[in-house]
Amino acid sequence: MIPAAFDYLAPTSVEEALAALAEGGEDTKVLGGGQSLLPILRMRLNAPERVVDLRRIDELRGIREEGDHLVIGAMTRYSDIVTSPVVRLHAALLAQAVEEVADPQIRHRGTIGGALVHADPAGDVGAPVLALEADLVIRGPGGEHTVPSNEFFVDLFETAVGEGELLTAVRIPKHTGWVSHYEKFVRVKHQWSIVAVAVALQVEAGTIAAARVGLTNMGSTPLRARAVETALQGRPASDVGDACERAAEGTNPPSDLNGDADYRRHLARVLTRRAVTTALGD
Amino acid sequence: MTRVHVTVDGVQYSDDIEPRMLLVHYLREVVGKVGTVIGCDTSNCGACTVHLDGASVKSCNVLAVQADGHEVTTIEGIAVDGELHPMQQAFHEHHALQCGYCTPGMIMQALDLVRENPTPSEEEIRLGLEGNLCRCTGYQNIVKAVAACASTMETSTTARPERSAAR
Amino acid sequence: MTAVDDHPALEIGKARRRKEDQRLLTGRTRWTDNIQLPGMLHLAMVRSPFAHARITSVDTSVATQAPGVIGVFTGSDLDGQGLIANAWPLNEEQKTPDHLPVAVDHVACAGEIVAVVAARSAAAARDAAELVDVDYEELPAVLDAREALTDAVLVHPELGTNRSAFWQLDSAEAGTGGDVEAAITTARAEGILIEREYRQQRLVPAFMEPRSTVVDPTGEQIVMWTATQIPHILRFLIAATTGISEAKVRVIAPDVGGGFGGKLQTTPEEFATLAVARRTGRPCKYTETRSETMVSCHHGRDQWQTLTLAATKDGTVTGLKVDLLADLGAYVAILGGGVPVLGAWMFNAIYKFPAYQFNCQTVLTNKTWVDAYRGAGRPEATYAIERLMDELAAEVGVDPLVIREKNWITHEEFPFTSVAGMTYDSGNYEAATARARELFGYDELRAEQRRRREGGDTVQLGIGVSTFTEMCGLAPSRILGALNYGAGGWEHASIRMLATGKVEVLSGATPHGQGHETAWSQIVADRLGVAFEDIEVLQGDTQIVSRGLDTYGSRSLVIGGEALVKAADRVIEKARHVAAHLLEASADDLRFSAGQFTVAGTDKGISIGDVANAAWRGHNLFDGAEPSLDSDATFDADTFSFPHGTHLCAMEVDTETGATRMRKYVAVDDIGTIINPLIVEGQEHGGILQGVAQALWEEAEFDDSGTLVTGSFVDYTLPTAADTINFVTDNTVTPATTNTLGTKGVGEAGCIASTPAVVNAVVDALRHLGINDIQMPLTPQRVWKAVQSAGTDPGGPSQEAQPHFAEGALNQDPSAGATDGAAQ
Numbered sequence A: 001m002i003p004a005a006f007d008y009l010a011p012t013s014v015e016e017a018l019a020a021l022a023e024g025g026e027d028t029k030v031l032g033g034g035q036s037l038l039p040i041l042r043m044r045l046n047a048p049e050r051v052v053d054l055r056r057i058d059e060l061r062g063i064r065e066e067g068d069h070l071v072i073g074a075m076t077r078y079s080d081i082v083t084s085p086v087v088r089l090h091a092a093l094l095a096q097a098v099e100e101v102a103d104p105q106i107r108h109r110g111t112i113g114g115a116l117v118h119a120d121p122a123g124d125v126g127a128p129v130l131a132l133e134a135d136l137v138i139r140g141p142g143g144e145h146t147v148p149s150n151e152f153f154v155d156l157f158e159t160a161v162g163e164g165e166l167l168t169a170v171r172i173p174k175h176t177g178w179v180s181h182y183e184k185f186v187r188v189k190h191q192w193s194i195v196a197v198a199v200a201l202q203v204e205a206g207t208i209a210a211a212r213v214g215l216t217n218m219g220s221t222p223l224r225a226r227a228v229e230t231a232l233q234g235r236p237a238s239d240v241g242d243a244c245e246r247a248a249e250g251t252n253p254p255s256d257l258n259g260d261a262d263y264r265r266h267l268a269r270v271l272t273r274r275a276v277t278t279a280l281g282d
Numbered sequence B: 001m002t003r004v005h006v007t008v009d010g011v012q013y014s015d016d017i018e019p020r021m022l023l024v025h026y027l028r029e030v031v032g033k034v035g036t037v038i039g040c041d042t043s044n045c046g047a048c049t050v051h052l053d054g055a056s057v058k059s060c061n062v063l064a065v066q067a068d069g070h071e072v073t074t075i076e077g078i079a080v081d082g083e084l085h086p087m088q089q090a091f092h093e094h095h096a097l098q099c100g101y102c103t104p105g106m107i108m109q110a111l112d113l114v115r116e117n118p119t120p121s122e123e124e125i126r127l128g129l130e131g132n133l134c135r136c137t138g139y140q141n142i143v144k145a146v147a148a149c150a151s152t153m154e155t156s157t158t159a160r161p162e163r164s165a166a167r
Numbered sequence C: 001m002t003a004v005d006d007h008p009a010l011e012i013g014k015a016r017r018r019k020e021d022q023r024l025l026t027g028r029t030r031w032t033d034n035i036q037l038p039g040m041l042h043l044a045m046v047r048s049p050f051a052h053a054r055i056t057s058v059d060t061s062v063a064t065q066a067p068g069v070i071g072v073f074t075g076s077d078l079d080g081q082g083l084i085a086n087a088w089p090l091n092e093e094q095k096t097p098d099h100l101p102v103a104v105d106h107v108a109c110a111g112e113i114v115a116v117v118a119a120r121s122a123a124a125a126r127d128a129a130e131l132v133d134v135d136y137e138e139l140p141a142v143l144d145a146r147e148a149l150t151d152a153v154l155v156h157p158e159l160g161t162n163r164s165a166f167w168q169l170d171s172a173e174a175g176t177g178g179d180v181e182a183a184i185t186t187a188r189a190e191g192i193l194i195e196r197e198y199r200q201q202r203l204v205p206a207f208m209e210p211r212s213t214v215v216d217p218t219g220e221q222i223v224m225w226t227a228t229q230i231p232h233i234l235r236f237l238i239a240a241t242t243g244i245s246e247a248k249v250r251v252i253a254p255d256v257g258g259g260f261g262g263k264l265q266t267t268p269e270e271f272a273t274l275a276v277a278r279r280t281g282r283p284c285k286y287t288e289t290r291s292e293t294m295v296s297c298h299h300g301r302d303q304w305q306t307l308t309l310a311a312t313k314d315g316t317v318t319g320l321k322v323d324l325l326a327d328l329g330a331y332v333a334i335l336g337g338g339v340p341v342l343g344a345w346m347f348n349a350i351y352k353f354p355a356y357q358f359n360c361q362t363v364l365t366n367k368t369w370v371d372a373y374r375g376a377g378r379p380e381a382t383y384a385i386e387r388l389m390d391e392l393a394a395e396v397g398v399d400p401l402v403i404r405e406k407n408w409i410t411h412e413e414f415p416f417t418s419v420a421g422m423t424y425d426s427g428n429y430e431a432a433t434a435r436a437r438e439l440f441g442y443d444e445l446r447a448e449q450r451r452r453r454e455g456g457d458t459v460q461l462g463i464g465v466s467t468f469t470e471m472c473g474l475a476p477s478r479i480l481g482a483l484n485y486g487a488g489g490w491e492h493a494s495i496r497m498l499a500t501g502k503v504e505v506l507s508g509a510t511p512h513g514q515g516h517e518t519a520w521s522q523i524v525a526d527r528l529g530v531a532f533e534d535i536e537v538l539q540g541d542t543q544i545v546s547r548g549l550d551t552y553g554s555r556s557l558v559i560g561g562e563a564l565v566k567a568a569d570r571v572i573e574k575a576r577h578v579a580a581h582l583l584e585a586s587a588d589d590l591r592f593s594a595g596q597f598t599v600a601g602t603d604k605g606i607s608i609g610d611v612a613n614a615a616w617r618g619h620n621l622f623d624g625a626e627p628s629l630d631s632d633a634t635f636d637a638d639t640f641s642f643p644h645g646t647h648l649c650a651m652e653v654d655t656e657t658g659a660t661r662m663r664k665y666v667a668v669d670d671i672g673t674i675i676n677p678l679i680v681e682g683q684e685h686g687g688i689l690q691g692v693a694q695a696l697w698e699e700a701e702f703d704d705s706g707t708l709v710t711g712s713f714v715d716y717t718l719p720t721a722a723d724t725i726n727f728v729t730d731n732t733v734t735p736a737t738t739n740t741l742g743t744k745g746v747g748e749a750g751c752i753a754s755t756p757a758v759v760n761a762v763v764d765a766l767r768h769l770g771i772n773d774i775q776m777p778l779t780p781q782r783v784w785k786a787v788q789s790a791g792t793d794p795g796g797p798s799q800e801a802q803p804h805f806a807e808g809a810l811n812q813d814p815s816a817g818a819t820d821g822a823a824q
Ligand SMILES: Cc1cc2nc3c(=O)[nH]c(=O)nc-3n(C[C@H](O)[C@H](O)[C@H](O)COP(=O)(O)OP(=O)(O)OC[C@H]3O[C@@H](n4cnc5c(N)ncnc54)[C@H](O)[C@@H]3O)c2cc1C
Pocket: A029, A030, A031, A032, A033, A034, A035, A036, A037, A038, A039, A054, A074, A075, A100, A101, A102, A103, A106, A109, A110, A111, A112, A113, A114, A115, A116, A117, A118, A122, A123, A124, A125, A161, A165, A166, A167, A168, A190, A191, A192, A193, B042, B043, B044, B061
């Protein structure tokens, strides 16, 4: 319940933060909202010598429109995303998923950047970010670069954000007018997803013009269910047929107390169908 | 040691603390606000819920240094001049507590809930309390108390806003 | 006495808001962890990560040098640390391993304490605990109770076996009924035989306040504040096992944040804190983390139940045979094997069974020790019989309520001596059931169930019935003696009449959320005719309340409440004589009512408060009078009380995902006279949800190496407000005849009845698919697998769906009749 001792820095700019990271070396940890890092430190699963807190860096916070993109600062809190009208308008799927994260108290603290860098495969933010084909803006000693979401998640708890780097923003192409739904399956409400499915659909004249499907906890990273996307594309919205039956293709879900891999594959199919149906307003 | 300035229940405190100190430990051990309690080590139970700048947080999942320069309201700061806050009164009236261990966190979260949604449905109340565990009451009377309080706070012009929100 | 007293019920039955709320609502509660003393040291425990190991060495040298550390102590450093005792050996032959608070050379489960660090801050203690270097020689561990029976791996090699005790109750032998084997033989030939094996999974009590202990060794008495249900028993056992004089120990249970049996224990942590405080001569505090609670606080349940129910073709039960295998974990806890044995009198429940046999084998394994958890033995028994009665109904082809009605004791038959030898004083199962049916809308829900079934809905509906009785008021001392329990079952109360007219009530029962301050005030207010507000209840401190046996087993009101009545009556008798003197009347002519003594036929009178003041002044008393009205009483019951009830539950089952959702829950309980309906309702709500949680969500699971994998609230899935619904609760009242107040006890009722109600409902929803059981907790995966196997295999659900059904085990006979679990 008590973390090991560490030094604490709270820089006020990304530059300062990067310098603090560079100086601290590998025993340094970035602190975002702390909702995943602090439990880890309290349990002493990790004991960094230095913690660099991003809370004072205003440039990392906030939601703004940039042409046909929404740009969400890494330190933007879940609660700000859920209540943001522009997110509802242009990336409703993200708001729908974030609403399902943990509980109100955690959502008041947790940040989108922290969630993405933490990269827990059961986390609810990865799948919608994949489905919305967002780009992730990363800054390091060598400057800024942007990684597409399908290259961002590397492995269990591992992302394209390297040591000494910061995730600064999430750039989401506007999905204005798309219909979407995030279907999360849990045993008790405060649990992480056993399986969840993020669906965004563009419907034109009764036909599914484009489909994006992200899966939570169906492998060591969040995944795209591309087979379903392909099968849905071009189908009439009133009859999606058995497209969702392909939801578990290419997945490698974990087995744990909440369910084995087979059960998760089954859930992925059922939940995908339900998410699509709900998104289509049935 | 790091120096922090934190306003707790309307009083300003300045203390030298270790950066690793959790806000809940700061409140309990340094400031003496033992009304805020600890029920778990994974931030699941919500017993430690306080308001940080008016929004509910789990004080076991915040470092005290993160509260530097900010304002904290605890269960000890919502009754004014010995008069129970309407939410406290509603918990009393509807027998929404038994052992009372979850109560401080439950009340602080309930206040957050009605702040964000002054007319919650039963389902919205239940969802709004999903981060707070109670082992005694089966939640039924808690839900009832929050609903009752929300409706009186809605209709009553005299309902006192919570302190931190008042500033 | 010519004048007749009366005690109008002005307070009893009233929904008084609780006295204890004010401090709890405002955060001014005195939890043990709030206590800070000058120079106080903080302790951190070094615990074994292994389920079974020999401790080969403990190197404390680095930890001792760490900043702020005052001392690091191993088991062998702590002479006279005492013992964790078992108070209820089932018989003389019981094998009981020694249980040291801090292990010396052997650990038998993960989480056992191997060293204690004392430091000036909690952070320093935790830091140093990481530096203690313990060498373990890991030993093979036995985790499965049935495997433990083979003795291939021994939990405690010195005992030579893992079998702790065997205990039997046989109705033929006891003369309370017939021969169960004969009933089974007959049923096999010409009736119905239901043979099942049910699993009572392991649970964690999960009270919300983690346990905490502060010991102050300065001063003449050693003072221990601790989050316990049993301060008096703890004081006795500290004295009995450490050699400290009982009179030199004061135990205080301040405000305690829930217990549910989990704090009915004398713990290694309490004894270790005491030992280190004595050793260092300084006040010491230990507060556990939740992860420590999960692994080191005793668990509950953990039984395998093998059951045979014999009946005639029309569904009249002719006999019940129960074989329990009870997993004790690594040690025999304070009640230990007594917990499953408490079920012995409850398997026959509300029914008129002619023959009955109960067998219980307790066994040690390398897991966390097991002891009382809300209901202790009775929920397990109720689960088994109520599941079986539903199975019997299905076999006969009648509604589950019909099968119960056929077999239950009717209200004209009370008092009724059960096949287990218990005499039920009162009850009315018909009335409670009729009321529950009405509140539930039974027939409409049955109609909806039919519609969904016929329509082949994805979401099926099931209705679960659970009728129950329990024995409350643990326990008559004589019965406890006959059962070899180490203490009595009485309770004590004192009433102090203060000079100012206020009344102090001292009770040996020690609450942790039950609202005793309020209920006791109501009882005493009516008895003495004083104002509710003028009564202060003092409790939980062995120096203030010198005698007591604490709170568990729904005993506080039934036993402790009666002690209050007796003490109050003694106050009135003392006051009567003082009043008579003051009023210049004969004591026989005084009538006492609503707090006033009046002289029959006159308008002369005096209030009991004024009598108390006169007694305190002592200026004007009769010759030889004692200037005090204060009185004590210790009450010991002759028998138990038997609350009962009928619970009905409707569950929706999503056959596609296996998810379940509660639709409706109705509980009608008969708990005798109700002192405070608000408190009763609260107890019912909380109890019901705990029982539902056993059915649906909770299980303490260990991996193959004996590590608790549900070791925090992340994995041990407690329900939130968003996972449950509003329960409909009501009461029917047949007062108990065995105590003055007519109360029966309510603390455990909800939790006893709700588990089988939920499981019966889920099984009922799926029975048409050939499913007759799913193992608890009913996780979506388990439900889904049951549905899957039912769909693909016309023979019924597969072994995988019902992994606890072991063919050929104990009294399972696959060739016996049509009701073989796997073949139905
Ligand atoms: C009780 C509980 C329940 C939860 N339930 C859910 C749930 O249901 N679904 C879900 O999705 N999540 C859940 N979470 C996790 C929650 O979403 C976390 O908030 C989130 O994973 C981390 O965000 P954060 O800002 O708090 O990050 P932090 O905890 O501060 O950091 C997480 C990691 O990211 C790094 N990091 C943070 N920000 C940056 C940055 N800008 N650049 C580089 N590195 C960075 C940190 O160094 C750390 O390694 C739960 C957490 C708790 C405590």
